[in-house]
Amino acid sequence: MMHPTDRASAPQAPGERRNLTVLFADLSESTRLADAMQAEHYALMLRDLRALYQSVVPRHGGTVVRIQGDGMLAIFGHPQMREDDGRRATEAALELHQLVRLMRPPGSSGQWPHGQELSLHSGIHAGIVLVEEGDAVRGRFDLLGNTPNFAARLSDQAGADEILVSEETLGLHCHYFQTSERRLVLLKGRSSALAVYAIKGRAAIGRRFEASQQRGLAPFVGRKFELLQLKLALAEAQQGRPAWINIRASAGVGKTRLTEEFLARTATQNCQVQRGYCESYLSAEPLQPYLQMLRALASQGLGIAAALLTAEAAARPAGLLQLLQALARQRPQVIFIDDLQWADDASLLLLHRVYALAREQQLPLLLLTASRPQETELQADGARVLELAPFDASDAEQAIVQLLPDTDPFVALDIQRHAGGNPLFIEELCHAIKHEHAGRRALIRPRADSAGQAWLAALTLSRVARLAPEQAALLRAAAVIGNVIPTWLLQRLTGCTEQDPAVLALAERDFVFPDRRAGFFRFKHGLTRDVVYESIGWHERQAMHRHIAAELRSQVHDTPRQATDELLGYHAAAAEQWAEAALHAERAGDQALAASALDRAKKQYRAALTALEHLPSSGVIDMRWVAIAQRFGIACVFDASRADLRVLQHAVQLAQGSGDADLIARADYWLGYASYALGEVREGLLHCERGLLAAQVKQPPNGALLAQLLGAQGQLLAAAADYPAALGLLDQAIAFLRPLNQATVPPARPAVSLAYSLACRAYVLGDQGQFGEAHACFDEALAIIQGSNHAVEASVQGWRAAVFLWQGRWPEARQAAAEAQRIGGLVRSLFTYSMGHAVCAFADWETERSAASALGLQVAANWLASRGGGLFSSLIHGWRAELLAEQGDAAGARLQVAQALRRARQRDWIGVAMAYRAAARLAADAGQAARASHYLAAAQRVAALRGSAHEAAVNQLCAAELALALGEPAQHQLSEAAASFEALNMAWHLQKTRRLMACV
Template identity: 80%
Template sequence: MPMINPTDQVPVSHAMGERRNLTVLFADLSESTRLADAMEAEHYAIMLRELRALYQGVVPRHGGTVVRIQGDGMLAIFGHPEMREDDGRRATEAALELHQQVRLMRPPSGSGQWPHGQELSLHSGIHAGMVLIEEGDAVRGRFDLLGNTPNFAARLSDEAEVDEILVSEETLGLQSHYFQTSERRVVQLKGRSTALAVYAIKGRSTIGRRFEASQQRGLAPFVGRTAELLMLDQALAAAIQGRPGWVSIRANAGVGKTRLTEEFLRRAALKDCKIQRGYCESYLSAEPLQPYLQMLRILVSQGMAEAEPLLSAAPPLRQSGLLHLLAGLTRQAPQLIFIDDLQWADDASLLLLHRLYALAVKQKLPLLLLTATRPQEAGLADSGAAMLELQPFNTVEAELAIVQLLPNTDPFIALDIQRHAGGNPLFIEELCHAIKYEQAGRRALSRPRVDSAGQAWLSALTLSRVARLAPEQAALLRAAAVIGNIIPAWLMQRLTGCSEQDTAVLGLAEHDFVYPDRRAGFFRFKHGLTRDVVYESIGWHERQAMHRHIAAELRSQAHDTPRQATDELLGYHEAAAGQWAEAAVHAERAGDQALAASALDRAKKQYRAALAALENLPEGSPIGTRWVSIAQRFGVACVFDASRADLRVLQHAVQLAEKIGDATLIARADYWLGYASYALGEVRAGLLHCASGLAAAQCNGEENVALIAQLHGAQGQLLAAAAAYPEALTRLDEAIVFLRALRQTTAPPTRPAVGLAYSLACRAYVLGDQGHFAAAHACFEEALSIIQGSNHAVEASVQGWRAAVYLWQGDWAQAQQAAAQAHRIGGLVRSLFTYSMGHAAGAYAAWQIERSAASAQSLQDAATWLAPRGGGLFSSLIHGWLADVLAEQGDVGGARRQIALALRRGRQRDWIGVAMAYRAAARIAAAAADAQRAQRYLDAAQAVADLRGSAHESACNRLLAAELALGQGEPAQALLARAAEAFEELDMAWHLQRSRRLMATV
């Protein structure tokens, strides 16, 4: 089958221009109006001609193209026709030279001074991104540039002060360290929804290598690479013994060649050898024999007189002199010569490298040559070397790197980074840095999007590699990017005519783009970030046509593909093709399937896609009722892992329902908004929405019996969260009776009765808090008989509460087991809340058993994961546990912070961990010999226990009162006896033993 050209379906595509990742430079003469007013017209014209000549001379010298000169201003682009990974640096270098040359311009009048005694100066702006580029004309300039990138570059130029160059951070990335810059600052540009981080360029820095730039920002952690270091160590040992060698480290950009060599060179410096090093670069400042001249200059600076004449020698004499010098050094002492970025070496440097190696082999000199290069550009350059093909990080190494770069991130973000970076250390580093900035610069309404963290300079790096592919491979890669991260081989063949065994397809793996998946018949992008960049580089019309084609192929094969996978893919491709009605249908189905499988994050994503598709349907379509219906199922997914961003969807659903005027619709919309508020720990708001929902549902009471029962259950859960236990039990019991009866009438049940299971779990923890542990465990058993083994998110919640009740009872081993289940299932369904709460409960149980620093750290980790979202439902428990642990560890400051956080949650009616926090405060005060304050905190703990009607908290307060009395040398026998009596009555065996041990010491 011949390869399909997607543009055949849209013949206007070429007329619509080409999408390219460009760096755009705008430059304008500062205060030009004032100058023009003060100068003779003829003199001003001469000045303009000189300025324009500078524009036309300087920009091409740095690899750019002048697109348009208008008046005293200029628009230039870098990245067309040839894209380079350092286009941002080139544009900045061009701007620096232009500013310098303009400052040196002299007036044509011969007066020697410009009007008003000022110097000429420019103000410039540089920004990079995707641009639609079309052929221009006499009016528009050489090219017509469409998109926001030129607009933002122009606005940066307007923002710049006199003689200032403003460059966006995403344009330069690590290359910003080639320049002296101002502090990073943030500007808000008209037309841009988010602020833009920029630097003012002050001049060039002394940095010449990308590794030095990385050092400026902070090196990525060195992880793994054990086998590679061993190979290098062995090669060096052999060279020192007179067996010369040459090792060439090959890998694509960002895989860590230089990082590995720096680690090796650090180790080699401790051995009996001398290290000479140099690097090659592709930029204009590169000179023949560049890496060796760098070595020479260092030797001269170290006092080697015989090296100095070679710096000024003619090229042929210099080359032979360098060979003689380096060979002589090797005869004096073993040498390790390292050349980085060999792919950019000039022919003279390569020839000298091969001559030096041949001489070392012939004379058995103690020499190790180490070079680092990229695989596509190697070949003859490093022929004769032993190849060390450096691989991306494996899963364990990637995880270690992420933990070191983002030590406080939650595990789900870490997994997303791993998937998106594909093990490329540079991509991991940049994604982590981007997320750091995102988290620092906004309120945490939701988790950061890993796939939104791309940078223009990284795009240039990726697309410069794509540009080196053969045309057929580039077309394949573009088709693969439109299909998605996972590429069915049959679909690739139908779209392009190339089978999975085709040479061009297999070649994409050799270039580190697309690899065969573990599943037969599938390919996948090695790096999700690469896929995103390639996809964005494809023109909109071409993309849309390809998406339409893919959707048609998927529909034709729907009977051979699992429905869930088909619906997800169809929903995505139909939306991208603008087929909104079909996209809404398939995204909704995919959401339903994901929800049934407890894949909560996927369910939320698909429901959001369905709602977005509905928004694109023509006005007047009957979508309101359907929108609310989908939003309600979205709410089901939210309750186990809610974020405040989710509330916006549910609030809009309530507004739509009220606009429609359907009482039942209003009631359901309020129910899910109330439930999401509950999941976020916003009890007051949740109760208000449930009350509003009940009022609407009771308008048609007979029709809404089940809904009213659900609302009563939700009210019971909210009241329980607020520690209003008597009323909570009444509401929960009403819901449980109804749901039990409903379950009995459904034979056989089509799915677990999750509502009944969770209501039973809520009843259980209320009973447990009141000290009725036997009744609580009976409720848990009934709940688990309904849900256990389903791996449903509710099962995680039930097990989490069961762990909490075991902790109250002091049964640490049982608590660990239940917590482990909550943690495991929370991970399966990607519910950060249940995952973290299970982790925390297990860590606190482990602390009680082991008193280990590791368990304390695990508890701290769980608190850190939840902190960006403001904690959430019952997060006072974690703060109470941490306060207890930190107080015992002697970390008074840390304990006080956790106590304050618990009390803040108490003000939101989350009282469940507050008594424990007050007890920690009492212990801290007692340790500081402040008996009066300790008693106040203990009284406060008892007030919270009374508020909750918590028998176990009251018993623990009595035990602490006895411990404080003992610490002050006061009688404590009666207090201990009362505590022991309570513990025995409540069946709190561990606490009972502790109180009896204390009694034995009195």
């Protein structure tokens, strides 16, 4: 058995960093076989086996690196990288396995020992490999990194005559083969399981589009202009004015999908379609696309096509020309050739001859070809190039929603930014997220490797390999700078201005493009930038990052502070200058927090904390870590995740080690607040109580810190529906904070703690039916915060919208919720964005009863569900339970009721009365009067627990409606409900009640 040396660290002497596909193959049960054979016979068998290795691998475009004993290590992608290296390696393994099975033993026995068949077991994996020159011991090359190790371990796990290939290697190309079910394997040295396929054989497909069909095509999106152009060209061709349209775009932009959609629509146009494609694989034959057309025609019984197939190659072009001419005279023809960039010269020459003949004789013929830019120049008089652009933002969003219908809008935006409108990149990112993060997709953000596909990296790097050397060097420099490239920095690094031919060539080839801001370029696809960056050697990257950091420091007074700090923090970290990285990332986090850019603040604070962890441990570093973590906590409370809790829990541990009472109190405060944001009220109360105990140790206590802790505890108690205690604590906090806000007019910054405490007091009063006082509190809160676009403003508007809902003031509720959603989008707070969306949808449902509003509520629920819900998520469950019950979806409504009750166990009672009313309606619909009464009584108990006057009034109306449905008298209940609504100024509910009273 042969294994690579397990080396994952960077070598002393830098090698070349390559994206390679690695194939390991070993003879199965070789020890047992050698023991049972004569040494001379075993040596002959090894000679034949090694000869197979040496002949088969190069035939598929690979390189044999080392043969040791009966094992072989081969690579694909060096010296020439191809986008289908994974497929080539798999084809090579299949051929090797087949030929080894056919090997016959030397000597006269006629069979191998023990009656076994000779077989290999192989593993294939792709990724970044550091390639160094080898020697007689190490083989032709020395390969360093985990990729060859994982390929070897896959080979070890493979059974006799089995080929295991990682999903990362094949990606969409797996559909060229018959495979086992996708399965996960654990490999030594890898933290997560690796998805693999066992290769059974070849599949009967030849194009990547057919592979996409095997997986399932997403609905067709956009391309209205291009379809119209093709339709007009076909109409002209049918009138005897032949046309040649070449659809040109980079790989993955959707050339083939567009043409297939168009050809499907020609079925009703009385046209005959001839199809062919070109491929780069070594087995491609001359005149390949035309021979494919001939085979299709011969299978339909056309004798002349069968005759041409058997003719000499030299005679075929003339015969093909005559055949296409004859077909066009019978019926309009569409000739489609895909991937024209790989066509042989004879195919291109024949294509020109067909077009010239069609124009000369005015044949009803449309030539339709698809090619990539800069690879095939079509010099044909009258041929028109239709450039296919990547998706715009609207089409990209539509494509993502179709592939990931439950993903939240912020993840969708990240996918758009990373994919740059490339449909293939969008599809692969979505499929990777669906596979790897099912049930928690909203918690992730696309990373450089989040597509999980080395084949996509090969697709990108094969394009890079075709660049001129100066262009490739420029692209690498741009990738190190980042996704957005200041032109002055690129010039300092490379000497190239924005008008340099090499820079313009990169833009023409769809790598970079001018940003909307003058003086900047941007990568067209974030995924491309990441792949190029990862392909750069570590030493080269380090040197470039140090150079960039030095240039940025020299320009610190000429660029915006925040942009400089973000860039310096990033490049200093990449250069392992950890002290500087921590300093600038912390500053960038502070600037983002001040601008309410919460996601950027969290990202920068995390970077600062990571940098600090690389510095020697000390009390000073620990205290700085805690201080940054507390500001991180401010950003977390509006968009918290479970991962955030781990940071804040570590901050509590460090603070406790310091012995500083105030530090301990603040650390517990932020951990409690993050727990509150996640809807974990019990844990939040525990941490706030611990924080209060710590804060009271210091004498005299810090009044501002005590006010914050009291306010947080009051907010948690309000969330737990302990309203009397909550109001007492909120009033104490407000009494302390209000004078501070009034001390400076205008205040230096919005008093967010005061505004949110007032909003919490307002919704408590609103729930108790004191709507006038509630709106007065909201007005005061908004006077402090309105117009700031701060995350707290979104929270205030969100609660105001909820109180409007309780009153039945649907238009006002929608207006406030829309504002909450708008600000939530600006600050990237998924909770406030989703809750705003949900309130809008529920308000629309109450006024319109439309399917769109019901779907809108479901979408908002899905966004939050993917994160495990959150604060007050029982509201959404209550709304959905009522809606689904009314729609007659009993099973769906019961599920929402159950989820609302589950939230009640976390003391989240705000939507539970609604859920019980929905359960009562379901029971009444089923004729179960006793159960309906039981659920109504439960709804009333929840209303009493909260002291909720509006819930009690709605319960009375619900009781009357159910009595009427069951044929029972309801006049008394309606009268009581009307009196309650009138007293509470709930005009919409009062009108509804009076309409019912008029019908009784």
